[in-house]
Amino acid sequence: MRRPLLLATVVLVPALVAGLAGCTSSSSPTASATPTPTASAETQASCAAPTAGTASKAVSVQGDLGVEPKVSFSKGLQVSSTERSTAIEGTGAKAVTGTLLDVAFTIYDAETGKKVTSAGYKGTAAAQFTVSTGLYLPGLVKAMHCAPIGSRTVTVADSADMFGTNGSESFGIAAGDDLVVVMDLLDSVPTKATGTPVTPKAGFPTVALADDGRPALTLPKTDPPSSLQLEVLKKGTGATVASGANVTVQYQGTLWRTGKVFDQSWGSGPTTFSTDKVVTGFKKAIVGQTIGSQVVVIVPPADGYGTAGNDTAGIKGTDTLVFVVDILATS
Numbered sequence: 001m002r003r004p005l006l007l008a009t010v011v012l013v014p015a016l017v018a019g020l021a022g023c024t025s026s027s028s029p030t031a032s033a034t035p036t037p038t039a040s041a042e043t044q045a046s047c048a049a050p051t052a053g054t055a056s057k058a059v060s061v062q063g064d065l066g067v068e069p070k071v072s073f074s075k076g077l078q079v080s081s082t083e084r085s086t087a088i089e090g091t092g093a094k095a096v097t098g099t100l101l102d103v104a105f106t107i108y109d110a111e112t113g114k115k116v117t118s119a120g121y122k123g124t125a126a127a128q129f130t131v132s133t134g135l136y137l138p139g140l141v142k143a144m145h146c147a148p149i150g151s152r153t154v155t156v157a158d159s160a161d162m163f164g165t166n167g168s169e170s171f172g173i174a175a176g177d178d179l180v181v182v183m184d185l186l187d188s189v190p191t192k193a194t195g196t197p198v199t200p201k202a203g204f205p206t207v208a209l210a211d212d213g214r215p216a217l218t219l220p221k222t223d224p225p226s227s228l229q230l231e232v233l234k235k236g237t238g239a240t241v242a243s244g245a246n247v248t249v250q251y252q253g254t255l256w257r258t259g260k261v262f263d264q265s266w267g268s269g270p271t272t273f274s275t276d277k278v279v280t281g282f283k284k285a286i287v288g289q290t291i292g293s294q295v296v297v298i299v300p301p302a303d304g305y306g307t308a309g310n311d312t313a314g315i316k317g318t319d320t321l322v323f324v325v326d327i328l329a330t331s
């Protein structure tokens with residue numbers, strides 16, 4: 001699974017949902033990985049949702065979309081494969097692979113009936129999830145995949161699609177326990193910057209964009225600057241990113257020395273993390289910027305991985321990095 005290399009160690013999604021990331025055990029970061037399909041690879045017509053079953057139909061869910069629901073079911077609920085029912089049928093577009101969503105959700109241990117966690121309901125900031133098994137546990141993705149925006153789904157996720165034979169000590173989930181996931185698909189979020197284009201200063205790296213927003217960077221044939229340099233390529237009109245906030249972005253990292261991309265979210269989907277969990281130069285690039293903006297930042301070693309570099313990504317202790325970042329959401 002792709003792991004962002006913004007840190008010398010693995011970047012985490014927000015603490016409440018960190019354990020819902022696509023791996024059930026930690027792994028070393030990788031400079032590249034086989035990308036999961038993007039939204040353009042799956043059409044509304046071809047989208048195939050998990051089917052309802054006896055277990056998912058046995059979960060009673062009451063309440064309005066966006067408000068934490070009243071959920072009841074008999075303890076010891078089990079499935080041999082993940083099932084999904086619909087409590088509220090939305091009228092929006094289907095959440096195909098690669099869609100970035102504002103969601104609210106509650107998770108229960110199907111064996112014990114215990115509430116595990118919840119987030120995103122009215123009065124709190126929505127959580128952001130990308131419909132991608134490259135980023136999140138399959139059971140969580142199946143709770144969203146192909147559901148129309150505005151829906152509330154009720155999923156009984158087989159343990160193999162969640163924490164498997166390891167369980168989750170942090171969530172108090174025993175090995176082999178199935179989970180009940182009640183998911184509200186509140187809205188879709190753009191997966192690329194939507195701000196007004198801004199002309200960068202001469203001599204700065206140039207960025208060409210594909211139709212889906214994926215950047216292609218061209219570096220000047222000069223030595224890199226010795227200090228951090230930042231240009232805004234698109235100026236968004238959304239909220240300002242605060243220090244310590246959780247932020248959802250698309251990003252691409254390139255080595256100035258080789259011109260090679262060493263890590264990116266493009267191909268897997270937008271990534272969410274705390275601004276306190278990234279290298280200094282990346283944080284400086286996004287804190288104070290507005291949602292919808294795109295920035296390009298030149299990060300010298302002192303603001304990147306320092307003299308240690310990052311062997312896994314092929315980053316030397318003397319390497320300057322260039323990040324192109326689309327700032328999509330914050331909470």
